[in-house]
Amino acid sequence: xxxxxxxxxxxxxxxxxxxxxxxxxxxxxxxxxxxxxxxxxxxxxxxxxxxxxxxxxxxxxxxxxxxxxxxxxxxxxxxxxxxxxxxxxxxxxxxxxxxxxxxxxxxxxxxx
Amino acid sequence: xxxxxxxxxxxxxxxxxxxxxxxxxxxxxxxxxxxxxxxxxxxxxxxxxxxxxxxxxxxxxxxxxxxxxxxxxxxxxxxxxxxxxxxxxxxxxxxxxxxxxxxxxxxxxxxxx
Numbered sequence: 001x002x003x004x005x006x007x008x009x010x011x012x013x014x015x016x017x018x019x020x021x022x023x024x025x026x027x028x029x030x031x032x033x034x035x036x037x038x039x040x041x042x043x044x045x046x047x048x049x050x051x052x053x054x055x056x057x058x059x060x061x062x063x064x065x066x067x068x069x070x071x072x073x074x075x076x077x078x079x080x081x082x083x084x085x086x087x088x089x090x091x092x093x094x095x096x097x098x099x100x101x102x103x104x105x106x107x108x109x110x111x112x
Numbered sequence: 113x114x115x116x117x118x119x120x121x122x123x124x125x126x127x128x129x130x131x132x133x134x135x136x137x138x139x140x141x142x143x144x145x146x147x148x149x150x151x152x153x154x155x156x157x158x159x160x161x162x163x164x165x166x167x168x169x170x171x172x173x174x175x176x177x178x179x180x181x182x183x184x185x186x187x188x189x190x191x192x193x194x195x196x197x198x199x200x201x202x203x204x205x206x207x208x209x210x211x212x213x214x215x216x217x218x219x220x221x222x223x224x225x
Contacts, residue, residue: 034213044155044202044216051212090154099145099168100214102154
């Protein structure tokens with residue numbers, strides 16, 4: 001069985017400070033892992049993906065995530081938050097690819 | 113670059129009516145997924161198709177049906193609409209069934225009144 005746990009439903013950071021959005025997964029197979037971002041009233045945009053290549057994955061807009069198999073984690077980070085980063089972030093796991101399992105989302109607020 | 117196209121973008125229906133949502137995947141993508149996202153909720157998987165065959169089924173009500181056509185576009189048919197069906201419906205496509213990323217459309221916002 002596959003599942004995703006996003007450990008924080010809300011994260012608030014000041015502009016220019018680091019961002020950490022936490023995600024743990026469980027999967028019976030070697031999973032593919034993704035982070036998607038959803039801005040208000042918008043669709044889901046892929047930030048980055050892990051598909052068994054390098055464990056440190058770099059995505060768009062300065063985001064990156066590290067796959068840690070021993071910790072079953074795939075946390076999303078960014079060194080310096082920007083106001084435009086305020087959005088909902090979803091950690092997603094896929095095994096065979098027949099469906100994608102979403103976490104419950106983390107709402108990121110960036111304080112000026 | 114071409115993206116996933118969903119139509120309509122917004123739809124208002126009355127209870128007990130029917131609705132048809134359409135999804136046009138990215139060219140050469142053979143896998144389509146449908147998700148339902150209620151207000152403040154995470155997307156819930158409904159159903160997926162690979163090469164025009166249903167590949168997986170999630171929490172799709174019996175009142176809903178879907179299919180993928182020969183040109184790979186997909187339609188989600190919803191009958192006997194209920195107020196609780198009001199949600200954002202996303203379609204996504206991917207170039208294969210093996211864990212490749214899904215590209216999502218902008219969604220269709222369905223409001224049932």
